[in-house]
Amino acid sequence: MAVSKAEIERRMKRFAETCRTGGLKTTHQRMEVFRALAGAETHPDAETIYRHVRRRVPAISRDTVYRTLATLEEQGLVHKAEIVSGRGRYDANMEHHHHFICTACGRVRDFYSPTLDDLPIPKSVSALGRVESTQVQLRGLCTNCAKDKR
């Protein structure tokens, strides 16, 4: 089941609107990068988007794809899913725990909650696959960064 035509339409309209209000030029490249995402069910990475868009814009550069994705994210048109800046973070704590991630400094802190350890998984998930582990991620400013900001 792909994203519905109506939903894609709605997203493209929001894209056009956001470009206008945000003072962004609606370039061919920008449009195609967003279109590739507006119709995607999975979460493609930059390289996948690049290859897809190149079918319509053969001369597009990787740099443009990366730059455009960053711009779209800034504008709230697109969401980037990653725990933190690419670098793996290690932890010798093997008990079931959850993460608080500071959006400013990227530091990751553990916290515990028996309630969160045993979340109610919606039935719809069983269509995606068999769940082997669960984790909650909280994001926000850590106390340290909040202090620095003042």
Added chain:
Amino acid sequence: MAVSKAEIERRMKRFAETCRTGGLKTTHQRMEVFRALAGAETHPDAETIYRHVRRRVPAISRDTVYRTLATLEEQGLVHKAEIVSGRGRYDANMEHHHHFICTACGRVRDFYSPTLDDLPIPKSVSALGRVESTQVQLRGLCTNCAKDKR
């Protein structure tokens, strides 16, 4: 508040035990890499661990740190926190949603749950910082990969 001496001791013992049963040599380097993590409150990245361990083992190479971290993870002594292989994943779906991540192919799929949108955050978290967003991550084999495995 650092990790308690008793807890560090317990972890080092488990490390020694796991090396023995797992047929791993307890090299000086291996030991120091694990020790750096056993006493860490935050989740250091490989470079941070490298710099820390170098104080005790000046000639250690980055490769050894990376290799050792991978080995420790295989042995279940250490946990690596990251959504998936470093690459950012993009998504034009801006509604509050959660992620199912396939541990084999790395593909990320959205799912929805009003219940999970509004999780009970334990009080202890307020000491870490102000929560701005929440998300649940489920990991497991997706239906596709499960099929391929057979």
Added chain:
DNA sequence: TTCTTTAATCGGAATGGTTCCTATTTAGAG
């Protein structure tokens, strides 16, 4: 203890994803 085997290490080169740089192009305002 010494010997032997083989896993583990070192250090530098290679890789791969992402960002930077600069000359060139182009969307959109006037």
Added chain:
DNA sequence: CTCTAAATAGGAACCATTCCGATTAAAGAA
């Protein structure tokens, strides 16, 4: 249509991570 600031193309640079080949050393055997 013209002008200009914003955006792009393409390749170099960057940085985290992995690979590789020569060397070292842990741990079991003698």
